[in-house]
Amino acid sequence: MAKTYFTEDHEWLRVEGGIATVGITDYAQEQLGDLVFVELPELGKKLAKGDTAVVVESVKAASDVYAPVDGEITEANTSLSSDPSLVNSAATSDGWLWKMRLADESQLEGLLDETAYKAHIG
Amino acid sequence: MTGDDTKHLPLEDLHAAAGARFGAFAGWSMPLTYPAGVMKEHLHTREHAGLFDISHMKLFEIRGSGAEALLNRACPFDAGALEVSQSKYTFFLNEAAGILDDLIVTRLGQARFMVVANAGNAEADEKHLRGLALDVEAKGDFDAKIDALDRVFLAVQGPEAWAALSRAGIETGSLLFMHGFEPRENWFMSRSGYTGEDGFEIGLPEADARNLVAKLLEDERVMWVGLAARDSLRLEAGLCLHGLDITPEIDPTSAGLMWAIPKEVRASGAFIGADALRSILERGPAQKRVGLKPEGRQPVRTGAALFDTDGNPAGHVTSGGFGPSAAHPVAMGYVQTSLAKPGAKLFADVRGTKIPVDISPLPFTPHRYRKG
Known part of the structure; x- marks a missing residue:
């Protein structure tokens, strides 16, 4: 059974079998505006919590998306190479950014659940 | 800049009601995007008509028997060659021929001109102009009065801009690109813009602006367009943004803007920065x-x-x-x-x-x- 977590940096993680699928929230994609490019991570890259995993670029600006927990990249959403606007139209489903194998599942405890995230964005 | 110093557009309430996302630009709180988003706003402008609030920009009226001479000193152009209602793109240069600001100057009458200046440079431009007027007055050459006008400034841009204005009761038929006039008291309208499209820029009192905006937005061809799309439109059109593409460290030769400076003015104009510009021209940028x-x-x-x-x-x-x-x-x-x-x-x-x-x-x- 997958469980979904959120971060204060407006990311979501869906965790199943030690693998987290990560994306940005609908709130975040609205703030960024129309995305035109997503710089995807290399497979196998090891990230520490807080490292830049992906750069999303709107018409106007580039923004970093950080690794919410430690782990290793197992997959990147390559459909974003041809259609970065998927992040705008389907931020929490088809617009996912990457998958990572969790290095330490206990880090999930520090993340927000949906209720806490909604309270965070007001 | 702290929040307290931020300047607010007179029509800010209309932008807020339209769902604008605001951001800081040149000391102003400006609508960056509306709910349609930068992509749709940009494309709509190229296909139909975009409505922009550019009241952060400043209109100066210069009048007096010495207005023409003052402009010839401040700008590398020939104010005397401007016919009534004709507009020219020009600059204020420093002594090193660096670009202090880029402007559009329109002749309104025998001894009256309108200058449209960038938001971030408006205060410095006003000081610059007033300083020059005093300089010249001291020499007894001419008298010129400079008025910074209190106006809402709107741009309507795109292939259907003229039709939308016509439906709103403003005929633009005989006005050609880079021409401007005063269609009503305290109004200034020119056929110009910052998108590469046909379009108009209209300075007018706030109450009139509210009426015009309401009429224009009844027209489905017109939508609000924010500063983000204004930037992508001007960039595609190859137009410079002062502060980035042209600055006081950049001269018009390096910037590829010599088309704005007539040959005779390059050769013998007495504008500020003339000597420096001539020597840059001689050795090449x-x-x-x-x-x-x-x-x-x-x-x-x-x-x-x-x-x-x-x-x-x-x-x-x-x-x-x-x-x-x-x-x-x-x-x-x-x-x-x-x-x-x-x-x-x-x-x-x-x-x-x-x-x-x-x-x-x-x-x-x-x-x-x-x-x-």
């Missing part, structure tokens, strides 16, 4: 402004360093982003004169990755001005 087309989809943005194919520094990007109409990233910047040739290949450094960029002719999207 060390760098030149060029269009840059990055390969692929990744935008190359302001500040990115440029390298030649051997990895030597070649210049830098001054403006860059994505062109929604061009459907690829677009940028401009400065490169060493020897490299400034269309088709030349360079590399831009983006977060450590070298992105191939081609030097590209400007504009990226053809201008569609109504010249006659």
Whole structure:
């Protein structure tokens, strides 16, 4: 059974079998505006919590998306190479950014659940 | 700049009601995007008509028997050659021929001109103009009065701008590109803009502006367009943003803007910066402004360093982003004169990755001005 977590940096993680699928929230994609490019991570890259995993670029600006927990990249959403606007139209489903194998599942405890995230964005 | 100093548009309530997302620009709180988003706002402007609130820009009226001479001193152009209602793109230069601001000057009457200046430079421009008027008065040459006008300033841009204005009761028929006049008391309207499209810029009192905006927005051809799309539109059109693409450290020769300076003025004009400009012209500029087309989809943005194919520094990007109409990233910047040739290949450094960029002719999207 997958469980979904959120971060204060407006990311979501869906965790199943030690693998987290990560994306940005609908709130975040609205703030960024129309995305035109997503710089995807290399497979196998090891990230520490807080490292830049992906750069999303709107018409106007580039923004970093950080690794919410430690782990290793197992997959990147390559459909974003041809259609970065998927992040705008389907931020929490088809617009996912990457998958990572969790290095330490206990880090999930520090993340927000949906209720806490909604309270965070007001 | 602290929040307390931020200037607010007179029509801010209308933008808020339209769902605008605001951001800071040149000391103003400006609508960056509306709920349609930058992409749709940009494309709508190219296809129909975009309505922009550009009240952060400043209108100055200069009048008096010495107005013409003052402008000839302040700007590298020939104010005397301007016919009534004719507009010219020009600059204020410093003594080193650096661009203090770029402006549009329109002759309103025998001894009256309108100057439209950039938001971020408006205060300095006013001081500059007043200082010059005193200078010249001290020499007893002329008398000129400078008024900073309190106006809402709207731009209506796009192929259907004229039709939308006509439906709103404003006929534009005989007005051609780079011409302006005063259609009503305290109004100023010119056929000009910052998008590469046909369009109009209208300075008017706030109450009149509220009426006009309401009428225009009843028309489905018209939508509010924010500063984000204003920037992508002007970048595709190859138009400079002062502060990025042209600055007090950049002269009109390097910027490729010599078309704005008539030959006789280059040769014998007595404008500020004339000597410096002549010597730059004589030896040739060390760098030149060029269009840059990055390969692929990744935008190359302001500040990115440029390298030649051997990895030597070649210049830098001054403006860059994505062109929604061009459907690829677009940028401009400065490169060493020897490299400034269309088709030349360079590399831009983006977060450590070298992105191939081609030097590209400007504009990226053809201008569609109504010249006659």
